[in-house]
Amino acid sequence: MALVLNEEQRLLQDTAKDFFTANAPVEALRTLRDKGDATGYSTELWKTMAELGWAGIILPEAYGGLDFGFMGLGLVLEESGRTLTASPMFSSVVVGASTILLGGSSRQKETLLPEITTGQLTLALALEESHHHRPTTIATRATAEGANYIINGRKTFVLDGHSADKLIVVARTSGEQSESEQGLTLFLVDARAPGISCQRTTMADSRNCANISFDNVIVSAEDAIGEIDAAWPVLEAVLDRARIAIAAEMMGCALEAFDRTVGYLKERVQFDVHIGSFQALQHRAAHMQSEIELCRSVILQALSTVDDSPEQLPLIASLAKAKLNELVKLISNEAVQMHGGIGVTDELEIGFFLKRARVTMQIYGDTGFHKNRYARLCGY
Amino acid sequence: MKQELSLENLDQFREETRAWLEENCPPSQRQPTTPDQQYWGGRRSSFPSEDAKLWFERMRDHGWVVPEWPRAYGGGGHSDLEGKIIKQEMKRIKARAPILSIGIWMLGPALLEYGTEEQKQQHVRAIVNGDIWWCQGYSEPGSGSDLASVQMKAEDMGDHYLVNGSKIWTTKADKADWIFCLVRTDPSVKKQLGISFLLIDMETPGISVTPISLISGESEFCQTFFDNVKVPKNNLIGKLNTGWSIAKALLVHERKLMAEMGSETPRAAIAPNAAAREYLEFENGQIADPQLRGELVDYDMNMHAIGLTHFRTFEERQEKVHSAAAMVMKYVGTEAEKVKSELLLAIMGSQGLGWEGEGFSEEEIDTLRLWAMSKAMTIAGGTSEIQLNVIAKNVLGLPQS
Numbered sequence: 138m139a140l141v142l143n144e145e146q147r148l149l150q151d152t153a154k155d156f157f158t159a160n161a162p163v164e165a166l167r168t169l170r171d172k173g174d175a176t177g178y179s180t181e182l183w184k185t186m187a188e189l190g191w192a193g194i195i196l197p198e199a200y201g202g203l204d205f206g207f208m209g210l211g212l213v214l215e216e217s218g219r220t221l222t223a224s225p226m227f228s229s230v231v232v233g234a235s236t237i238l239l240g241g242s243s244r245q246k247e248t249l250l251p252e253i254t255t256g257q258l259t260l261a262l263a264l265e266e267s268h269h270h271r272p273t274t275i276a277t278r279a280t281a282e283g284a285n286y287i288i289n290g291r292k293t294f295v296l297d298g299h300s301a302d303k304l305i306v307v308a309r310t311s312g313e314q315s316e317s318e319q320g321l322t323l324f325l326v327d328a329r330a331p332g333i334s335c336q337r338t339t340m341a342d343s344r345n346c347a348n349i350s351f352d353n354v355i356v357s358a359e360d361a362i363g364e365i366d367a368a369w370p371v372l373e374a375v376l377d378r379a380r381i382a383i384a385a386e387m388m389g390c391a392l393e394a395f396d397r398t399v400g401y402l403k404e405r406v407q408f409d410v411h412i413g414s415f416q417a418l419q420h421r422a423a424h425m426q427s428e429i430e431l432c433r434s435v436i437l438q439a440l441s442t443v444d445d446s447p448e449q450l451p452l453i454a455s456l457a458k459a460k461l462n463e464l465v466k467l468i469s470n471e472a473v474q475m476h477g478g479i480g481v482t483d484e485l486e487i488g489f490f491l492k493r494a495r496v497t498m499q500i501y502g503d504t505g506f507h508k509n510r511y512a513r514l515c516g517y
Numbered sequence: 518m519k520q521e522l523s524l525e526n527l528d529q530f531r532e533e534t535r536a537w538l539e540e541n542c543p544p545s546q547r548q549p550t551t552p553d554q555q556y557w558g559g560r561r562s563s564f565p566s567e568d569a570k571l572w573f574e575r576m577r578d579h580g581w582v583v584p585e586w587p588r589a590y591g592g593g594g595h596s597d598l599e600g601k602i603i604k605q606e607m608k609r610i611k612a613r614a615p616i617l618s619i620g621i622w623m624l625g626p627a628l629l630e631y632g633t634e635e636q637k638q639q640h641v642r643a644i645v646n647g648d649i650w651w652c653q654g655y656s657e658p659g660s661g662s663d664l665a666s667v668q669m670k671a672e673d674m675g676d677h678y679l680v681n682g683s684k685i686w687t688t689k690a691d692k693a694d695w696i697f698c699l700v701r702t703d704p705s706v707k708k709q710l711g712i713s714f715l716l717i718d719m720e721t722p723g724i725s726v727t728p729i730s731l732i733s734g735e736s737e738f739c740q741t742f743f744d745n746v747k748v749p750k751n752n753l754i755g756k757l758n759t760g761w762s763i764a765k766a767l768l769v770h771e772r773k774l775m776a777e778m779g780s781e782t783p784r785a786a787i788a789p790n791a792a793a794r795e796y797l798e799f800e801n802g803q804i805a806d807p808q809l810r811g812e813l814v815d816y817d818m819n820m821h822a823i824g825l826t827h828f829r830t831f832e833e834r835q836e837k838v839h840s841a842a843a844m845v846m847k848y849v850g851t852e853a854e855k856v857k858s859e860l861l862l863a864i865m866g867s868q869g870l871g872w873e874g875e876g877f878s879e880e881e882i883d884t885l886r887l888w889a890m891s892k893a894m895t896i897a898g899g900t901s902e903i904q905l906n907v908i909a910k911n912v913l914g915l916p917q918s
C-alpha cells in the first residue's frame with residue numbers, strides 16, 4: 138500500500154510531531170529572528186535531531202543512517218513544516234547527502250556521509266545564479282590548472298549557505314554557452330576557502346540564505362563529485378528529490394495554516410454567530426480541503442516513487458512541486474484573509490506561514506517552471 | 518509474511534483474470550463507446566449487437582457483472598480487491614462494461630444492506646441478469662437540493678400504499694421498468710423523519726412519463742406522474758419512515774460513481790492532450806498558444822492528482838482507514854469534467870462547435886454533446902455547492918448557519 142501509511146510510519150510521524158511541538162514551535166523561529174541569531178537555527182536542536190537519527194534518515198545503515206527512505210523523511214519534514222522549524226535538514230541531508238550518495242566516489246561517501254549523519258558536518262548546494270530557478274544556466278566557471286580547478290563566479294539563494302561547513306558548487310567546466318546541460322561539474326569546496334565571500338541574506342521567512350561569490354577559489358580535482366562535465370544527471374536526480382522533500386515540508390506548512398484557520402472559524406464570533414457558519418467562508422474552506430486531499434495523494438506517491446521507482450521521478454516531482462506551490466499560496470492567503478485584522482499582525486503566527494510559503498515557492502522551481510517541465514515531459 | 522502470500526495470490530488472480538478476459542471479451546467490445554451503443558438491460562431491452570450479447574452473457578455466467586456481490590444473488594463473491602483487479606484488467610484492454618445499470622450502481626448496494634431476504638431474492642438477481650432496468654425517483658419539482666422536503670405521498674390503505682405526486686429529472690424513466698422512490702409517509706414530523714423508501718413497478722396503472730429535452734439534445738430525463746398508484750406493501754424497503762437514511766447511504770454510491778466517471782468509463786471523447794496534437798500548432802515541440810498550453814497542463818496535472826487520489830481512497834477502504842479524500846471526490850471529479858470539456862472545445866476551435874451533419878467528424882460532434890452534458894454533472898447527485906456544504910459540515914465540523 139503505497140498511499141496509506143503503515144504502523145511504523147505513523148509512529149515516526151507521531152514522534153516527529155511531538156518532538157517539533159515540544160522543542161521547536163513557531164515561537165522558536167520568532168526568537169531566532171528577533172535576536173538576529175548568527176547561525177539562524179539552533180545547533181542544540183540540530184544535535185538532538187541527529188541523535189534521533191534524522192540527519193541520516195535517508196542514508197544506508199552502512200554510513201550510520203536509518204535507511205527509512207524518503208517516505209520516512211517526508212513525514213519528519215511535514216511535521217517540521219507545521220512548526221516552521223529552522224534546521225539544516227533540507228539543505229544538508231536531503232540535498233547535500235543525496236548528492237554525495239548519488240554522485241560521490243566511495244571515498245567521498247565513506248568520509249562525508251557518517252559525518253553528516255552525526256550532524257557534525259553540514260553541506261549546502263551553491264546552484265542558482267539568478268532570481269529564478271534555472272539549473273542549466275550556469276556562468277560560474279571552473280578552469281583546470283594542473284591537478285586543480287580554479288572557480289570563479291557568483292551564486293545566489295544558497296539555502297543555509299552562510300552556516301554550512303562545505304559547499305557543493307555547480308560550475309561549468311567546458312562549453313562556451315552559459316545555458317546547457319552539458320559541461321557542468323559539481324565540486325565540494327570548504328566554505329572558508331580563500332577567495333570565497335559569503336553574504337548572508339535576510340529573507341522573508343527568517344530562515345537562512347546567502348549570496349556567495351567565488352574569486353579564484355582553488356579546489357583539487359579530487360574534490361569533484363562524479364564525472365567532470367557530466368554532472369547534470371546527478372544534479373537533476375538530486376533536484377527532483379529535493380523538490381519532493383520541500384513539497385512534503387510545504388504540505389505541513391499548508392496543513393497547519395489551514396487547521397489554525399478552521400479553528401478560528403469555529404471560535405470567532407461576529408453578528409452573534411461563529412464566522413464559520415457563513416457559507417461564503419465555508420465553501421472556500423471546503424475547496425481548500427479538496428485541494429489538500431489531492432496534494433496529499435501526490436506527496437505520498439512522490440515520496441514512494443523516490444524509494445521504489447526513481448526512474449519515474451521527473452514527472453511526479455514537477456507535479457508535486459507545482460501542486461504544492463499552488464496549495465501553499467492559496468491557503469496562506471486565505472488564512473490571513475479569514476483571520477481579519479489580526480491576520481496581518483506580526484503578533485499572530487499566521488504571518489510566518491505566509492512568508493515561509495512564499496520562500497518555499499521559489500525553492501528549486503516556481504509554479505511556471507514546473508508546469509513548463511511537466512508539459513514538456515508530456516510531449517507538448 | 519501473510520501479506521506477501523496474499524499478494525502473490527493476487528498476482529495469480531490477475532493473471533487468470535487477464536487470460537479469461539483475453540479469451541472471452543470480443544474484440545468489438547474493446548472499442549470506445551457512447552452510452553447509446555451500450556446494453557442497459559430491462560424488459561424491453563435489445564442488445565445493440567450480437568457481440569454485446571455474447572459479452573454480457575459470458576460475464577453474467579462467470580459472475581463478473583458485479584464481481585463483489587454475493588454468489589447467492591448472482592454476484593461473483595469476490596473481495597473488493599479482486600473486483601478492483603477485474604476492473605483494472607478490463608480497463609487495460611479497454612473492455613466495455615457489459616451492462617450500464619442504475620440498479621447495479623445505486624439500488625443494489627442499498628438492497629443488499631437494507632432489504633429482506635425475500636426482497637433480495639426478488640430484485641438483486643434480476644439486476645445482475647439485466648432483467649430489470651431501474652430508475653431513481655428522488656427529485657421533485659419543489660425538492661432538489663432540499664431533498665428531504667419531498668412531497669409525493671404514499672398513504673397506507675391497509676393492504677397497499679396509495680401513491681400520489683410527481684417526480685422530476687428522473688433519468689431514463691421512459692425506458693425503465695421499475696423506479697425506487699422517496700415518498701412522504703408522515704407529513705406531521707420533522708421532514709427527514711417522515712420519508713420512506715418504496716419500489717414501484719412502472720407498469721402499475723396511474724403512472725405516466727413525459728420526457729424532457731436537454732441542452733445536449735438528448736432527452737435523458739423525464740417528469741414522472743403518479744395518480745392514485747397502488748403499490749404492494751412488501752415493496753417498502755427498510756422500516757416505515759426510515760427512508761432518509763437509506764437515501765443517504767445510496768447517495769454515497771451515486772457520488773462515488775460520478776466522481777469516477779471521468780477516469781473509469783472508456784468513452785469516445787478524445788483526451789485533451791491527444792486533441793491538442795491534432796488541432797493545435799506546435800513550435801519547437803511545444804504548443805504555440807501559451808494560454809491553451811497552460812490550461813492543458815493545469816488540467817493534466819489536476820487529473821494526475823485526482824487519479825492518485827482515487828487510488829488512495831481505494832487503498833484506504835482496503836485498510837479501513839478513514840480520511841476525507843472520499844468525501845471530496847464528487848466535487849473535484851465533476852468540476853474537472855467540466856474543465857475538460859471546455860478545454861476540448863477551446864482546442865478544437867470552430868470545429869468543436871458542430872451540432873450535427875456535414876463538416877464535422879463524429880468525434881467532434883460528440884465532444885460538443887458531451888460538453889453540454891458535462892454541465893449536468895455538477896448538478897446531478899447533489900450540486901457542487903451542496904458538496905461543499907457537506908464537506909464544511911462533515912469534514913471540517915463548521916457550525917451550521
Ligand SMILES: Cc1cc2nc3c(=O)[nH]c(=O)nc-3n(C[C@H](O)[C@H](O)[C@H](O)COP(=O)(O)OP(=O)(O)OC[C@H]3O[C@@H](n4cnc5c(N)ncnc54)[C@H](O)[C@@H]3O)c2cc1C
Pocket residue numbers: 652653654655656657660661662663685686687688738893894896897898899900901902903906
Ligand atoms: C443529468 C441529471 C440527471 C439527474 N437524474 C436524476 C434522477 O435520476 N433521479 C432524481 O431523482 N434526480 C435526478 N436529478 C436531479 C438532481 O438530483 C437535482 O437536479 C439536484 O439535486 C439539484 O436540485 P435542483 O435541480 O432542484 O436545483 P436547486 O436545488 O433548486 O438548486 C439551484 C441552485 O441553488 C443552489 N443551492 C441550493 N441549495 C443550496 C444551499 N443550501 N447552499 C448553497 N447553494 C444552494 C444549487 O447549488 C444550485 O446552484 C438529475 C439531475 C441531472 C442534472
